[in-house]
Amino acid sequence: xxxxxxxxxxxxxxxxxxxxxxxxxxxxxxxxxxxxxxxxxxxxxxxxxxxxxxxxxxxxxxxxxxxxxxxxxxxxxxxxxxxxxxxxxxxxxxxxxxxxxxxxxxxxxxxxxx
Amino acid sequence: xxxxxxxxxxxxxxxxxxxxxxxxxxxxxxxxxxxxxxxxxxxxxxxxxxxxxxxxxxxxxxxxxxxxxxxxxxxxxxxxxxxxxxxxxxxxxxxxxxxxxxxxxxxxxxxxxxxxxxxxxxxxxxxxxxxxxxxxxxxxxxxxxxxxxxxxxxxxxxxxxxxxx
Numbered sequence: 001x002x003x004x005x006x007x008x009x010x011x012x013x014x015x016x017x018x019x020x021x022x023x024x025x026x027x028x029x030x031x032x033x034x035x036x037x038x039x040x041x042x043x044x045x046x047x048x049x050x051x052x053x054x055x056x057x058x059x060x061x062x063x064x065x066x067x068x069x070x071x072x073x074x075x076x077x078x079x080x081x082x083x084x085x086x087x088x089x090x091x092x093x094x095x096x097x098x099x100x101x102x103x104x105x106x107x108x109x110x111x112x113x114x
Numbered sequence: 115x116x117x118x119x120x121x122x123x124x125x126x127x128x129x130x131x132x133x134x135x136x137x138x139x140x141x142x143x144x145x146x147x148x149x150x151x152x153x154x155x156x157x158x159x160x161x162x163x164x165x166x167x168x169x170x171x172x173x174x175x176x177x178x179x180x181x182x183x184x185x186x187x188x189x190x191x192x193x194x195x196x197x198x199x200x201x202x203x204x205x206x207x208x209x210x211x212x213x214x215x216x217x218x219x220x221x222x223x224x225x226x227x228x229x230x231x232x233x234x235x236x237x238x239x240x241x242x243x244x245x246x247x248x249x250x251x252x253x254x255x256x257x258x259x260x261x262x263x264x265x266x267x268x269x270x271x272x273x274x275x276x277x278x279x
Contacts, residue, residue: 016204023197030190031253034164040250077186084189087196091217096210102218106227109131109219114231114272 004075004082005063009055015090017049022087024053029076029083032069039068118147121235121244121260122167124174126191128227129198130272132216136208140264142198144247145235147258165253167232172278174230179277181225188228192220235262235270243269 013021024042031039041053060079061067068076123145133141146161150168163169177185196217203213244260252259 016200019193019197019200023193026190026193027251030186033186034253035162036165036253038250042251043248044251080186080189080193081184084193087193088217088221091196091214092221096214097218099218102215102222105215106219106222109128109135110227112131112134114130114274 001075004060004079006082006086007056007059009052009059010083010086013052017052018087018090020045020049021052021056022083024049025056026080026083028053028057028068029080032071033073033076033080036069117241118237118258121145121147121237121240122149123233123235124167124170124230125233126174126228127231127274128220128223129191129195130231132195132199132219134267136199136212136216137202137264138207139267141233141262141267141270143233143235143262143265143270145233145244145260145262147237161253161257161259168278171230171232171275174228175275175277176279178225178229185225188225191228192223195220229274232273232275233270234273235265239269240265 007025010018010021010025024045028039028041041050041057043050045053057068060071064071064075071079123143125141125143130141133139146167148161148166150163151161151166152163174187177187182188199208199213199216202208203210208216240262243262243265245263247259247261249255
């Protein structure tokens with residue numbers, strides 16, 4: 001089976017909305033993994049985000065020839081991985097952060113108690 | 115439905131500490147009165163077992179125990195944290211640089227940083243801060259689920275149950 005491709009509707013999303021669009025597509029896939037009886041797109045996001053999410057879900061279903069709940073856990077997990085990788089890659093391009101400072105910050109967070 | 119006594123929510127350690135550090139200890143929480151619907155005697159308002167706080171805790175703990183940094187649950191959580199940071203930046207709660215810091219920490223985080231934590235929330239402490247999610251977002255249209263978009267740390271207890279099986 002081919003590697004999942006990030007849907008065009010996600011790739012074409014402007015950077016300010018990319019996290020939102022990715023989150024709501026992943027939510028549909030995640031809900032299918034949790035065996036929800038139905039996995040509609042949330043009405044929570046603003047219309048432009050919702051349209052992109054619906055287009056992305058439709059694109060996945062057309063490519064796979066099956067509705068999201070029928071994709072199987074392995075395939076659902078692969079799509080979640082592809083979308084997560086795409087989002088993280090898009091955030092790596094800016095240079096606002098010193099990597100050494102991030103390591104120190106994570107260590108500092110780990111030292112905190114609940 | 116009568117008001118519940120307690121609400122439960124499973125979250126990751128990383129999302130918890132990021133909210134503590136960057137969002138003024140205000141937490142986005144999805145919760146339910148049913149910790150384990152199988153034990154509580156499932157009725158039509160109980161969440162399906164696969165989305166119960168216990169099952170989410172158990173399955174995440176297992177993936178963390180295996181050191182599976184590439185698990186779909188961890189990837190799902192990374193997306194949720196990044197989306198939260200984006201929303202907080204757009205709301206003016208954090209700066210663009212802080213959003214980048216959070217993204218960098220999420221990139222560096224190891225599987226152990228995604229270990230589950232159980233939030234135990236007295237309903238009366240949180241009632242005014244809760245909303246019902248839209249029906250299409252629920253595990254089942256009739257299931258009892260609530261969302262708090264900004265729940266103060268003072269409104270709930272946090273329990274690390276360790277490796278629950």
